[in-house]
Amino acid sequence: MGLLRYTVYRFIQAIPVLIGISILTFxxxxxxxxxxxxxxxxxxxxxxxxxxxxxxxxxxDRPMHERxxxxxxxxxxxxxxxxxxxxxxxxxxxxxxxxxxxLLVLSAxxxxxxxxxxxxxxxxxxxxxxxxxxxxxVALLGVSTPSFWIGIMLILIFAVQLGWLPSADLVYPWWSxxxxxxxxxxxxxxxxxxxxxxxxxxxxxxxxATLMRVERTQMIESLQxxxxxxxxxxxxxxxxxxxxxxxxxxxLPIITIVGLNLSTAxxxxxxxxxxxxxxxxxxxxxxxxxxxDYQLIMGITMIIATMFVIGVIITDxxxxxxxxxxxxxxAE
Amino acid sequence: MISxxxxxxxxxxxRMPIPRTMVDKLQTRRRVLASGAAxxxxxxxxxxxxxxxxxxxxxxxxxxxxxxxxxxPDDEDAARESSLEFLQPAxxxxxxxxxxxxxxxxxxxxxLVFDGLYEWDDEMGLEPKIADxxxxxxxxxxxxxxxxQDGIEFHNGDEVTAGDVAHSFTAPVEEETxxxxxxxxxxxxxxxxxxxxxxxxxxxxGPFTLxxxxxxxxxxxxxxxxxxxxxxxxxGSGPFEFVDFQSGEYVxxxxxDDYWDEPQPYVEEIRFEDAPDDANRVAQVLAxxxxxxxxxxxxxWDEVEGADDVRIHGSRSPSYMYLGFNCNEGETTDPDVRRAxxxxxxxxxxxxxxxxxxxxxxxxPIPEITNDExxxxxPVDEWEEQMPEYDPDQAEQLLEDAGVPDGWEPRxxxxxxxxxxxxxxxxxxxxxxxxYGADVQGMSFATLVDTYTTxxxxxxxxxxxxxxxxxxxDAYFYNLFHESQEEVGQGHFYEGQGEFHDNIVAARESxxxxxxRDLYIxxxxxxxxxxxxxxxxxxxxxxxxxxxxxxxxxxxxxxxxPRIVSDYQNTWIxx
Numbered sequence: 001m002g003l004l005r006y007t008v009y010r011f012i013q014a015i016p017v018l019i020g021i022s023i024l025t026f027x028x029x030x031x032x033x034x035x036x037x038x039x040x041x042x043x044x045x046x047x048x049x050x051x052x053x054x055x056x057x058x059x060x061d062r063p064m065h066e067r068x069x070x071x072x073x074x075x076x077x078x079x080x081x082x083x084x085x086x087x088x089x090x091x092x093x094x095x096x097x098x099x100x101x102x103l104l105v106l107s108a109x110x111x112x113x114x115x116x117x118x119x120x121x122x123x124x125x126x127x128x129x130x131x132x133x134x135x136x137x138v139a140l141l142g143v144s145t146p147s148f149w150i151g152i153m154l155i156l157i158f159a160v161q162l163g164w165l166p167s168a169d170l171v172y173p174w175w176s177x178x179x180x181x182x183x184x185x186x187x188x189x190x191x192x193x194x195x196x197x198x199x200x201x202x203x204x205x206x207x208x209a210t211l212m213r214v215e216r217t218q219m220i221e222s223l224q225x226x227x228x229x230x231x232x233x234x235x236x237x238x239x240x241x242x243x244x245x246x247x248x249x250x251x252l253p254i255i256t257i258v259g260l261n262l263s264t265a266x267x268x269x270x271x272x273x274x275x276x277x278x279x280x281x282x283x284x285x286x287x288x289x290x291x292x293d294y295q296l297i298m299g300i301t302m303i304i305a306t307m308f309v310i311g312v313i314i315t316d317x318x319x320x321x322x323x324x325x326x327x328x329x330x331a332e
Numbered sequence: 333m334i335s336x337x338x339x340x341x342x343x344x345x346x347r348m349p350i351p352r353t354m355v356d357k358l359q360t361r362r363r364v365l366a367s368g369a370a371x372x373x374x375x376x377x378x379x380x381x382x383x384x385x386x387x388x389x390x391x392x393x394x395x396x397x398x399x400x401x402x403x404x405p406d407d408e409d410a411a412r413e414s415s416l417e418f419l420q421p422a423x424x425x426x427x428x429x430x431x432x433x434x435x436x437x438x439x440x441x442x443x444l445v446f447d448g449l450y451e452w453d454d455e456m457g458l459e460p461k462i463a464d465x466x467x468x469x470x471x472x473x474x475x476x477x478x479x480x481q482d483g484i485e486f487h488n489g490d491e492v493t494a495g496d497v498a499h500s501f502t503a504p505v506e507e508e509t510x511x512x513x514x515x516x517x518x519x520x521x522x523x524x525x526x527x528x529x530x531x532x533x534x535x536x537x538g539p540f541t542l543x544x545x546x547x548x549x550x551x552x553x554x555x556x557x558x559x560x561x562x563x564x565x566x567x568g569s570g571p572f573e574f575v576d577f578q579s580g581e582y583v584x585x586x587x588x589d590d591y592w593d594e595p596q597p598y599v600e601e602i603r604f605e606d607a608p609d610d611a612n613r614v615a616q617v618l619a620x621x622x623x624x625x626x627x628x629x630x631x632x633w634d635e636v637e638g639a640d641d642v643r644i645h646g647s648r649s650p651s652y653m654y655l656g657f658n659c660n661e662g663e664t665t666d667p668d669v670r671r672a673x674x675x676x677x678x679x680x681x682x683x684x685x686x687x688x689x690x691x692x693x694x695x696x697p698i699p700e701i702t703n704d705e706x707x708x709x710x711p712v713d714e715w716e717e718q719m720p721e722y723d724p725d726q727a728e729q730l731l732e733d734a735g736v737p738d739g740w741e742p743r744x745x746x747x748x749x750x751x752x753x754x755x756x757x758x759x760x761x762x763x764x765x766x767x768y769g770a771d772v773q774g775m776s777f778a779t780l781v782d783t784y785t786t787x788x789x790x791x792x793x794x795x796x797x798x799x800x801x802x803x804x805x806d807a808y809f810y811n812l813f814h815e816s817q818e819e820v821g822q823g824h825f826y827e828g829q830g831e832f833h834d835n836i837v838a839a840r841e842s843x844x845x846x847x848x849r850d851l852y853i854x855x856x857x858x859x860x861x862x863x864x865x866x867x868x869x870x871x872x873x874x875x876x877x878x879x880x881x882x883x884x885x886x887x888x889x890x891x892x893x894p895r896i897v898s899d900y901q902n903t904w905i906x907x
Contacts (some may be wrong), residue, residue, distance in 0.1 A: 008747050034778025038820075042781060043515040044434050046809055049818060053508060085424060088579070152611060159619040167619040168612050169605075270467065274609045276615070279580045283608075287423065292778050 007317060014309040016300065022075075025301045026068050029294050036060070036292035037116060040085060058084040071298060082294030083288075090299035093284060098303070100170055101280035102188075104272065105265040107196050108204035109258060111329075116208045120215025121242070127220060135212060142209025151202035151275040168277035171195045199276040203269060207261065211254060218250035225249075252319060259315030395872045398646035402901070403883040411598040411904035416881070418894055419607045419616060421627040426579060429555065429563040430464040430548035431503045434510040439891035440602055440626075441583050446568030447593075449478065451499055454900040456650070456705040456803045456888050460568070461593075462492060462549050464527075466541075473536035473843020476545075480527040484592050486551045494529035498522075499552035503530060506555065514544060536843035539804040542706055551672035566664035569896050571597050581605070597897035598906060599906035616644055617876050622875040623905065624891060630690040630751065636876050646874045647886035648701045652808055653752065653798040653868040655759070662789030663736050667699035669746070670863040672721055672730035673742075673794070677762040678722035683869045686886030688753050692875060694867035695719050697859050698805050698852070699887050706803040708849055710856070718860045719775065719867070728766040741769035742793035745783055748774030752796040754816045755868065759794070796868070797822055800890070805852045809836045812865065813855075880906040 037054045055061045059070075069080055080090040122134040159167035170192075171180060177188040222228065223246050231241050270282030281300060287294035405411035405757040418440075428442045432872035451461040459481050460466065464479040464549065483746055484492040498521040504511040505518065517537040522530040533540065543906040549569065555562045570594065572585035587597050607613035607622075610629040613895050616622040618639050628636050628644055657664040659671070664670055679693045692700070703710045731740075742763070746756040753774040760770030784795040801807025811821050815833045818825055826832075832855065839851040859865065873886050875893060885901045896903050 032778070032784045034776065036778070038781045039778050039783075041510065042777070044510050045807075045821075046510075047513070047816060048511070050513065051820065054510070087427065093580075105857060155612070155615050155619075159621070160615055167615045167621050168607065170619075275612060276614045277607045277609060284580075290776060290778065 003317065003321075005089070006320075007313065010313045010316070014313070017309060021303060021305045022072065022298065023068070026071070026294070027064070029292070030064050030067075031298045032292060034292050036084070036294070038200055039292060045181070058082075058184040060084075067294075071295065075302070080299040083293050083296040085291045085293045085296070086265055090296050093296065094281065094299055094303060097174060097279060097281045097284045099174065100278050101273070101282060102204060103170060103172070103196070104199055104278060104280060105269055107200045108269075109207060109262060111200050111204035112207035112211055113254075115204075117215055119208075120212045121219055121247070123212065124219035124223065125214040125242075127216075132216075135216070139209040139213050142205045143214075145205070146271075147202050147206055148207055148275050150198065151272055153163075154198045154202055155275070165198055166195050166207070169195060170199070170276075170278050199272050199278060202275070203272045207258075211257065212288055213249065214253055214257060216255055219246055222246035222250045231329035256319055257313055257320065259311055262311055336853075340383050359721050373401040392684045395646040395648060395689060395692070397691070398874070400643075400645070405598065405882065405904055405906070408598070410907065412600060413600045413902075414602075414905040415601040416599050416894075416905060417603045417605065417623045419605055419613050419622045421606070421610070421613060421625075422608050423580070423606045424583070424604075425709055427563055427573065428566045428577075428583075429550065429559070431500070431507065431511065431550060431555070432509045432559075432563060436891045437606070440550065441574075441585065442566065443570070443892055444572040444602065444896060445570045445574050446482075446550065448546045448548050448558040449500070449571050450453045450545045451898075452546060452803075452887070452889060452892065454647075454885060454887060454895075454898070456701060457464075458803070462497070463545075467545070469541075469843070471532075473540075474533050476540070477524075477529045478529045478531065479799070481527065484529060484569055485590070486554070486569045487552065487554055487573050487588055488551070488552070490551055492549060492551075492569050493526045494523045495526075496529075496552050497529050497547070497549055498557070499725060500547045500549045503550075503555075507682050513589050516569075517544075530702065535841045538840055539806045540712060540843070543802050543807070567773060571603065584774045595897060595902050596834075598902055599896055602894075602896065606639075614876070617878065620878060623881050624875055624894060626875055626890075628874040628876045629685045631690055633690055641879045642876055643879055643881075644851075644874060644876050645884055645886040646689070646872045647888050648692075648699070649800070649870060649873040649888045649890070650699045650702050650800060650802050650807075650814075651800045651871045651873075652697070652699050653691075653796070653871065654694075654697070654812070655755075655866040655868055656784070656795045656797060656822070656824045657864060657866075658787065658789055658793045659827070659864050660787035660789075662793045663734070663740060663742065664789075664793045666734050668730050668734045668735060668863045670866070672734065672736075673759065673763070674720035674863060675723045675727035676766060677759050681722070682758050683756055686754050687869065687871070689872075691751075692869045693869050696856055697808050697865065697867050698856065699801070699870045702801065702803055702805060702808075703773050706805070706806070707845070708823060708852070709850070710853060715856060715860060718857070720863075724762065727762075729769065730765070736768070738767065739769070742773050743771040743773060743789075743791070744794045744796070745773050745775055745780060746796035747780055747793045752798070756794075756796055759845075764770065766802065785819045785821075787818075787823065787825045792823070798871075801826045802889070803846075806840050808834075809852065809855055810840055813859070824864040826862070829858055829862065832858055882906050 013130050037051055037060060041051065041054065052061070059067060074081060080094070082088070083090050083093055086093060101208055123132045126132050158165045171188070173189070173192045177183070177185055180188065180191065182188040182191060225246070228241055228245055231245050269280060270286050272278070273280040273283045284296070285300045288300060333777070361603060419652070420437045421439065422437055424437040424441070425433070427433040427435065427438050428445070430439070430442050430446055433439055433442060435692055447461050447463065450458045453459050462480060462484055464481045468477040469475070470477065478494070478497065480492065480494050480497060486492060495590050501518055502521055503516055504515050517533050517535065517540070519532045519534045521532070524530055537544070551567055564577055571588060571591045571593070573588045574583070575586045576584040584771050585602045587600050607616060607625070612631060612634045613625045614636055616712045617625045618636070620641070633644070636642055657670045659665050683691050684695045696710070698710065700712070703712055744756040744759060746752040756772045756774070760772040763770045780795070783791050784797065799808060811817055813822065813826065814836045835851050835855055839848045839855070842848050873888055873890055873893060875884065876885050883901050883902055884894065884903045887895050894903065895901055
């Protein structure tokens with residue numbers, strides 16, 4: 001099967017999966033205990049008549065299956081519904097919040113990759129030496145320590161005590177410097193990085209620790225391969241062996257892990273978004289759930305599900321592309 | 333024999349000799365274990381064992397200690413260049429049109445953009461703002477005639493007229509917004525001339541002169557031209573103009589240099605952002621990343637107070653937290669059982685331990701500030717004496733006399749994760765101490781809202797909730813006690829003695845202050861006698877500000893903070 005045909009086939013396969021997710025999410029959201037209208041009207045002088053009025057305004061007085069079909073009919077036309085709690089289109093809300101989350105997640109993964117790969121390679125090269133032991137401890141700490149705790153500690157030390165870095169918020173590079181009162185793009189870039197450092201480290205530490213160990217293991221395995229022994233026997237320099245022969249093969253599991261984790265990272269960033277006060281998709285999702293904002297819950301779930309499905313497909317394709325041993329579905 | 337000799341040879345007096353290092357290790361290990369046991373015991377005791385009730389652990393500061401004298405800048409020109417960043421504790425709904433907005437944090441912004449017909453002073457007394465003096469009352473409180481001051485302009489230069497005030501009163505009902513109930517008693521308005529407005533009510537309405545008149549005035553023409561646009565780019569006559577807004581990010585206001593009233597604000601720019609996470613919000617003000625934060629969490633109070641460059645500002649508030657009893661089903665239908673539960677724990681001790689200076693116990697269904705500022709002169713001292721005191725023996729006796737079975741474990745529901753859940757757990761542990769039990773359930777607010785109005789004893793026998801009213805007791809009595817609010821805003825289903833519910837309506841629909849006062853006294857005494865709800869505590873309104881933020885004063889109404897400029901403050905930043 002050619003690459004293109006394989007890709008199309010995988011995307012078509014994803015459609016019933018997404019429909020299933022939409023049904024499950026819709027039903028679960030609507031069956032969650034709580035009345036979103038009563039919740040919204042807490043603190044306001046209200047009576048039964050007002051409650052019914054508000055329910056009718058947002059169509060919440062209609063049967064669930066009718067609301068679901070209406071929602072799906074709108075979704076296929078690009079209408080993700082209306083957040084009744086925020087009184088705004090869901091698509092507008094998601095569009096305003098997805099940028100900060102992507103910035104956070106992508107930078108966290110960049111941090112994880114940039115640190116874990118060289119550290120993993122070094123640990124593999126210096127196997128059972130002090131560096132390897134230290135890296136093992138660092139990895140253990142990174143995996144065991146909750147990311148939100150790391151975030152809180154970083155804030156306390158670097159922001160509150162030392163005053164070196166900001167304690168909250170991100171600076172969005174896609175906004176103009178004037179929006180922040182910055183003097184030009186250089187200051188804008190510097191501030192973007194300063195605001196990104198702490199949340200990036202907090203979120204990326206777990207991934208860094210995991211990837212470092214996987215990199216180490218994979219490099220050790222690669223370096224023990226027959227082809228590497230042959231290359232050494234031919235007198236190929238060690239540096240070339242590392243770079244050309246061992247490294248590339250060792251990245252295949254890394255690609256898989258990063259590809260799969262990245263797809264779900266949008267939702268996983270919610271704790272860091274709270275700790276650092278970042279107005280991202282994770283926080284919006286949490287608020288939507290707490291407020292029983294059904295259409296917003298649906299919209300965000302469908303976005304995350306779609307991104308996950310796309311992420312898995314891209315990972316599979318990338319894997320097949322890199323490793324010539326992997327075929328596109330047909331037995332040889 | 334040989335084995336005995338061998339045993340004696342290798343032992344000392346029959347005891348196995350232990351090497352010195354091992355002895356040291358054993359002793360060290362024992363010490364560690366012993367200290368660990370002591371620490372564990374202390375930790376466990378600390379977790380489950382609360383201080384004995386009545387032992388308040390020392391004096392708790394009064395909120396008045398967090399109010400400061402007026403300050404004036406030495407350099408007014410420098411003060412007028414101030415720029416202030418204010419962090420709110422929750423996300424705004426981002427409806428800035430007062431006709432539709434019912435969210436306190438959006439109204440914090442709107443109250444700087446709009447002036448009210450009347451406004452609350454620093455203690456919730458109503459004073460004329462756009463109005464010229466107090467209204468003329470006619471027809472026994474069914475008609476009010478307002479005079480509007482001459483020469484007041486909106487930010488676009490249009491003059492504020494009686495027509496705009498009329499629209500501000502009637503639009504919520506006409507457009508069926510969530511604020512409709514606040515103005516539903518208005519039958520009609522008549523614009524007599526550009527500066528005179530007559531408002532006719534369907535019936536006399538007691539809270540009208542204490543609450544309803546404080547309507548923010550909106551420009552009718554601009555607003556009705558494009559309501560959606562107006563909602564996110566409002567125009568008012570207030571001291572600040574709405575200049576920039578990024579949904580979910582920030583709102584920026586700028587001083588309006590043509591503001592019609594005095595004093596003119598020093599602050600040039602205000603930026604509102606939200607920081608719902610308590611720890612992060614506090615960290616931002618401690619780190620100097622924000623100038624002022626709204627709401628100092630009780631759990632962070634000591635840290636904020638101990639910080640060198642930060643001051644806490646506080647004010648009493650009309651917030652009212654209460655323990656509601658299910659009077660519809662279950663053991664709590666018996667007033668003696670309700671009284672017994674009230675005797676079983678000390679509210680003062682709980683507030684001191686868990687909330688400290690951030691709250692004060694209540695002695696009536698009417699917060700202290702409501703009594704003071706509505707000019708009610710309620711017999712609060714007498715009511716305080718009627719409140720059940722901590723007396724576990726009395727609690728146990730009452731429950732026994734009421735025939736409550738030994739295995740009684742009432743379900744107590746509360747919002748999860750905050751002081752109300754802690755209070756529910758406190759009540760549960762005290763009931764356990766006197767031989768009963770409790771099933772304490774912290775719930776998400778969505779679930780709680782759906783649960784506490786069923787009247788079903790399997791769902792709850794007690795619930796902990798709150799309400800924020802104002803200077804009029806009607807806000808509390810009608811919404812929290814009247815039978816019309818069953819399944820809507822009240823879950824106790826208390827039927828009342830005699831004319832309890834009729835009296836709540838009578839007090840609401842009377843314009844006679846003395847008559848209303850007498851009715852509220854009667855109602856309060858019944859509530860204290862039969863306890864459908866036990867008043868718990870009132871959370872103060874607090875802010876924390878960097879020390880260079882000067883002349884900042886907390887207002888009792890959440891939506892009025894930060895007030896920035898008024899007769900009692902004019903905030904600026906000292907560089």
